[in-house]
Amino acid sequence: MEEVAPEAAKAKTAAPFGTAFTSRMTLARYSDGQWQGVENVPVGPLPLHPASHVLHYGSTCFEGLKAYRMPDGEVKIFRLDQHVARFQRSAALLCLPQPPADMMEAMIREVVALARDDIPEAPGALYLRPTLIGTEENxxxxxxxxxxxxxxxxxxxxxxxxxGGRGLNILIEDREMRSTPGFGQAKTGGNYASALRHVVRARKEHGADQVLFCPNGDVQETGASNFFLIDDNRLLTKPLDPSFLHGVTRDSVITLARDLGYEVIERDFTVDEIKDWIRTGEAALSGTAAVLSGVGAFIHDGTRYQxxxxxVGPNTRKLSExxxxxQSGRTPDRFGWLS
Known part of the structure; x- marks a missing residue:
């Protein structure tokens, strides 16, 4: 790996999220019914035949997780095992060969080791993107x-x-779903593509940051995050089902909320309940990239609900902090999430 000066690594974080990359990546190929050896290669264009399965039939899934620099300089990955397990579940739903967990963990750890000098200080992190694609030329x-x-x-x-830490503007979409029923739990590009036209229209017509999908009034998730309602004593979120992504950050927030004394309620709820809740409570989005981000307003049927x-509300700030x-090692890892 080429040497990267610390100041260069810090400067990379000024680029828009996900547009700056380290110089090396790990890669493995599946053929003849088995996974071949892992390679350490420069980040650059991939050799793909124009007939590759992924380009025609969407055979792809990915993960998103982070490595953090601890106060003592050590680098640790947040909830690596859970992300690898979800990656394997997505692969199964896409009918792609599942990479073995030990191979994926080793590939991720090698990339982190190669990128050690590029990892910014907290609150920055090294975002990791394992990606699996079908490459059969057919x-x-x-x-x-x-x-x-x-x-x-x-x-x-x-x-x-x-x-900036501002409250987000969220458009409520109460007719269409984010993804195909039963397929929302897969972390695959097709789900994001199906939500994109709604997000683009919401941004253009309403200045919204994201869209909360609530088909027939049933609150599910946004185009890229899980969703919470929070007040001084409670945290409400939809129970896990195949219609939406089973977020690792969602699970982490729930665990922390219980640890901090909040009553965690997992049940279905409606758009009308959101409007009632936010008279005195808060709303937030969670995800690896967003962590926990507060909602400042909802837009529904042309009306804005602040x-x-x-x-960003005080309980959202408390849980986010x-x-x-x-994640950054400023408090003890009492759940064993860093490795």
Whole structure:
């Protein structure tokens, strides 16, 4: 790996989230029914045949996780095992060969080791993007899984996804779903593509940052994050089902909330309940990139509903700070999440 000066690594975090990359990545190929050896290669264009399965039939999934620099300089990865397990579940849903957990963990750790000098100080982090694609050269395989595949791990030094700490503007979409029923739990590009037109329209027409999908009034998730309602004593979120992504950050926030004395309620709830809750409570989005971001207002049927004073609420800040402190090693890792 080429040497990167510390000041250069810090400067990378000024770039928009996910647009700066470290110089090396790990890569492995699947063929003849088995995974081949892991390679350490420069980050650059991938050799793909134009008939590759992924380009025609969407055979791809990915993960997003972070490595953090601890106060003593050590680098640790947050909830690596959970992200690898979800990656394997996504691969199974896409009918792609599942990379073994030990191979994926080793590939991710190698990228982190190679990028050690590029990792910014907290609150920055090294964002990690394992990606699996079908590479069989066969445009006649619309009804068959790809017999060949490639997995690789990219690394990107990042700062905050939603910069500035302001309350987000969220458009409520109460007719259409984010993804195909039963497929929302897969972390695959197709789910983000299906939500994108709604997000683009919401941004253009309403100045919204994201869209909260609530088909027939049933609150699910935004185009890229899980969703919470919070007050001084409670945290409310939808129970896990196949319609939406089973977020690792979601699980972390729930665990921390219980530890801090909040009553955690996992049940279905409606758009009308959101409007009632935010008269006195808060709303927030969670995800690896966003961590926990407060909602400042909702837009529904042309009406704007402000949440509190329009900023990030105190309970959202409390939970976000508790999670960030644990991730960055400023508080003890009492759940064994850093490795």
């Amino acid at each position: 445009i006649g395989a619309a009804g068959a899984p790809s017999a060949e595949a490639m997995v690789y791990v990219l690394a990107s030094p990042v700062g905050d996804y939603f910069a 949440v509190g004073d329009g900023g 508790a999670l960030r402190a644990l």
